[in-house]
Amino acid sequence: MPTYAPQKLCPVHRTLHSDDRCPRCVSIYEARRGNSHRRGYDSRWVKVRNFVLQRDGYQCFCGGTEPGCDGIATEVHHVKPIAQGGARLDPDNCISGAHSCHMKAEAAARKGVVLSKILEAFEQLRARGLVR
DSSP states (O other): OOOOOOOEEOTTTOOEESSSSOHHHHHHHHHHHOOTTTTTOOHHHHHHHHHHHHHTTTBOTTTTOSTTOOSBOOEEEESSOGGGTOOTTOGGGEEEEOHHHHHHHHHHHHTTOOOHHHHHHHHHHHHTTSOO
């Protein structure tokens, strides 16, 4: 017997949907957000991002020890946030992370905190001479 996901009511559009988020709300959010180039992810950033992922061996800064992390890095995190004067295109200010860990790191950064796992991973990279 097939199981069906319960439908949810979008409080904004008053429509039912079975996704995690209302598709209409998502499309409005994406339109306001702009494309990746408009958000600052130009070809220079893509080169830095690819370099950092390769430098770190596509390994998450947590080493796969955090809940929900498989240890495979798909994103790059700025250790010192750009808004706080961190260099946007400096590989020495970047570290690789899985999506779940990157989101935790971003949430901590908004509070002005750098996760200890990032600092530990950065020290290992520094010891291997891969960052200044």
